[in-house]
Amino acid sequence: MALTRGATEALQILIAGYNRLRRADVVLYADLDYDSAQYAMAMLKARRGVTVKSFAIPEPTTRASVLDTYRKVLDETPTARLLLLTHLSHRTGLVLPVRDIAAMARSRGVDVILDAAHSWGQLPLDIADLDVDFAGFNLHKWIGAPVGLGFLYIRKGRLADIDVHMGDQDWSAHDIRSRIHTGTLNFAAALTVPAALDLHEAIGVPAKRARLTHLRNYWVERVAHIPSVHILTPNDPLMHAGISSFRIKDKTGQKDTAAIVARLRDEFKVLTVRRGGLAAGECIRVCPAIYTTEPELDRLVAALSAVAAS
Ligand SMILES: Cc1ncc(COP(=O)(O)O)c(C=O)c1O
Numbered sequence: 001m002a003l004t005r006g007a008t009e010a011l012q013i014l015i016a017g018y019n020r021l022r023r024a025d026v027v028l029y030a031d032l033d034y035d036s037a038q039y040a041m042a043m044l045k046a047r048r049g050v051t052v053k054s055f056a057i058p059e060p061t062t063r064a065s066v067l068d069t070y071r072k073v074l075d076e077t078p079t080a081r082l083l084l085l086t087h088l089s090h091r092t093g094l095v096l097p098v099r100d101i102a103a104m105a106r107s108r109g110v111d112v113i114l115d116a117a118h119s120w121g122q123l124p125l126d127i128a129d130l131d132v133d134f135a136g137f138n139l140h141k142w143i144g145a146p147v148g149l150g151f152l153y154i155r156k157g158r159l160a161d162i163d164v165h166m167g168d169q170d171w172s173a174h175d176i177r178s179r180i181h182t183g184t185l186n187f188a189a190a191l192t193v194p195a196a197l198d199l200h201e202a203i204g205v206p207a208k209r210a211r212l213t214h215l216r217n218y219w220v221e222r223v224a225h226i227p228s229v230h231i232l233t234p235n236d237p238l239m240h241a242g243i244s245s246f247r248i249k250d251k252t253g254q255k256d257t258a259a260i261v262a263r264l265r266d267e268f269k270v271l272t273v274r275r276g277g278l279a280a281g282e283c284i285r286v287c288p289a290i291y292t293t294e295p296e297l298d299r300l301v302a303a304l305s306a307v308a309a310s
Pocket of ligand 1: 005086088150
């Protein structure tokens with residue numbers, strides 16, 4: 001592991017630095033993957049001469065449909081070499097069955113770069129158990145460290161497959177610190193990481209997860225009867241944590257979702273975020289924190305009832 005300024009920097013280094021690509025290779029990503037990680041994957045066409053292929057995760061989303069989608073894409077793409085996977089989507093909160101997809105990829109000679117920006121801290125996460133060799137993490141999201149902190153992970157034995165960053169000469173090429181040359185780091189922030197981890201562990205992942213899924217289920221259950229509100233995130237407890245997204249029927253354009261977000265904010269004082277990039281149209285994301293309260297979610301439920309009725 002080596003500290004970075006966030007998951008973006010970690011993923012950019014892993015994607016751009018992955019040096020096993022040859023011209024005939026294909027690299028793969030899905031519509032739900034994070035924008036800047038998609039950009040870096042797309043850049044590999046110019047940088048490495050590879051073919052870039054993207055695909056959509058189907059709606060409604062189930063564990064079986066996700067696994068089928070990845071299996072089909074991998075089977076259809078025998079020259080695939082690299083796959084981007086997002087553990088917990090920033091668009092819909094979908095949690096992917098990473099271990100199963102990574103095993104499918106590995107058996108076909110495809111390496112996985114895992115985007116764990118949102119998952120670690122919301123969910124129990126054991127990188128050995130997920131069995132991926134490369135991953136980018138945040139410390140400044142669900143771990144609660146100050147902004148500007150994340151890290152990259154490269155499995156021991158795979159370091160040579162990621163280029164030394166910017167020709168770094170401060171560290172040996174056998175030392176992972178040669179894979180990130182940031183310049184002057186905000187080391188005061190970095191010094192707080194142990195305190196952030198202590199707090200994270202004192203609360204504990206099971207308690208954080210239970211709180212977040214309780215808050216998520218609280219609002220989702222209370223709007224489920226509204227016919228025009230479609231929840232995009234599966235109720236399967238293995239496929240979500242705290243984040244979930246919805247659509248109001250037929251309101252899938254950017255103007256529509258921006259107007260709903262503005263109304264929720266201005267009229268009801270509820271902060272949501274519009275998210276584009278999904279093949280099936282825009283959605284609106286609801287992201288409670290562990291300190292969000294039920295009365296606050298009651299405001300969201302009332303607001304969604306009013307918005308759906310108008
Ligand atoms: C899924 C996902 N990946 C990567 C990132 C990038 O994280 P950061 O902006 O902290 O570098 C984010 C940020 O929101 C994200 O949601």
